[in-house]
Amino acid sequence: MGYLGGFLVTLRQIGKRQRVTRNYVKDEGGKSEKPMRRHGRHVLNRYEDGMEKCIGCELCAGVCPARCIYVRGEDNPPDAPVSPGERYGFVYEINYLRCIHCDLCVEACPTEAITESKLFEFSFTNRRDAIYTRDELLVDDEGLPKRLPWEDWSDAAAIVPNTSAWMRATAPNGDASYEGRVAWSGELGFGVRPPEAGQSASPPRSETARETSDVIGDEPPGHPEPWRAAH
Numbered sequence: 014m015g016y017l018g019g020f021l022v023t024l025r026q027i028g029k030r031q032r033v034t035r036n037y038v039k040d041e042g043g044k045s046e047k048p049m050r051r052h053g054r055h056v057l058n059r060y061e062d063g064m065e066k067c068i069g070c071e072l073c074a075g076v077c078p079a080r081c082i083y084v085r086g087e088d089n090p091p092d093a094p095v096s097p098g099e100r101y102g103f104v105y106e107i108n109y110l111r112c113i114h115c116d117l118c119v120e121a122c123p124t125e126a127i128t129e130s131k132l133f134e135f136s137f138t139n140r141r142d143a144i145y146t147r148d149e150l151l152v153d154d155e156g157l158p159k160r161l162p163w164e165d166w167s168d169a170a171a172i173v174p175n176t177s178a179w180m181r182a183t184a185p186n187g188d189a190s191y192e193g194r195v196a197w198s199g200e201l202g203f204g205v206r207p208p209e210a211g212q213s214a215s216p217p218r219s220e221t222a223r224e225t226s227d228v229i230g231d232e233p234p235g236h237p238e239p240w241r242a243a244h
């Protein structure tokens with residue numbers, strides 16, 4: 014009979030306007046701004062020419078502490094290669110019932126194929142939807158993330174420009190003396206991104222740092238590739 018006490022609590026609240034559940038979008042004045050480095054759901058990126066960056070090496074799966082990535086590599090067909098490497102990831106799955114968004118997979122990837130978008134508002138009504146497949150993770154023909162029915166992209170204009178932003182410091186060891194040296198490979202939809210600035214308060218880079226730099230690339234183009242307004 015103890016459960017009747019619980020019903021009494023409910024009955025006492027009937028007719029009262031005091032609401033406990035709040036809609037954070039409507040009641041809190043809209044969504045908050047997403048930090049540049051928020052870890053959201055992943056994307057699989059492609060080069061500017063459309064080739065897939067993933068080479069099926071399985072390093073991301075090996076480093077994942079939650080064991081939620083499943084990758085199978087396969088040799089590229091010689092007449093229609095999918096990636097510039099010898100192999101490509103022909104099966105790629107992430108189980109979001111297990112992912113803890115630690116980003117170790119992003120750090121481990123040698124080609125920047127896998128990065129995390131800023132999207133974190135997604136929910137599932139069945140377990141199958143929670144396992145994202147290669148087709149769902151791969152960016153579309155414009156280089157932008159696919160929008161799946163159970164994801165909330167209502168603030169896409171704010172979060173898409175930062176999609177695929179690489180989480181790792183753009184300079185080796187996070188050294189600010191390398192700021193201004195492009196370390197990104199060209200990417201469909203976004204081109205070559207400039208490095209993030211202001212990661213550290215270290216003094217400006219010296220010529221010595223320039224000479225010893227192992228960063229690949231030229232000086233930054235000045236401005237990022239404009240994000241296409243149509244999306």
Ligand code: SF4
Pocket residue numbers: 076077078079080081082107111112113114115116117118119
């Ligand atoms: S973010 Fe972490 S837990 Fe999620 S897939 Fe990557 S390595 Fe695994």
Ligand code: SF4
Pocket residue numbers: 066067068069070071072073074084102121122123124125126127
């Ligand atoms: S996403 Fe990166 S680390 Fe994972 S299999 Fe593809 S190339 Fe390798």
